[in-house]
Amino acid sequence: MALRHARQTLSAEDCRKFGLPLGASFADASNKVMAFLAAQRSLAQPSEFPRKRLRDSGRRHTSLAMAAE
Numbered sequence: 001m002a003l004r005h006a007r008q009t010l011s012a013e014d015c016r017k018f019g020l021p022l023g024a025s026f027a028d029a030s031n032k033v034m035a036f037l038a039a040q041r042s043l044a045q046p047s048e049f050p051r052k053r054l055r056d057s058g059r060r061h062t063s064l065a066m067a068a069e
Contacts, residue, residue, distance in 0.1 A: 006030070 006026035015022050018029045 008026050010018070010020065010024050010026060010029055012022055014029065015024050018024070018032055020028055020032065
């Protein structure tokens with residue numbers, strides 16, 4: 001939200017990535033992102049997000065089994 005008023009210019013590469021003309025500001029990019037988010041009509045379902053992988057799942061299951069005893 002703070003970038004919506006930042007008048008510092010973006011690099012040429014960032015302008016290209018956002019589809020903005022050269023010399024566009026951080027505020028211009030921020031407004032484009034906010035407009036994209038505001039246009040969304042529905043929230044994503046939890047099943048649509050990638051799942052986290054458990055690290056060293058064998059050890060975790062062992063500690064849960066020990067705690068249950």
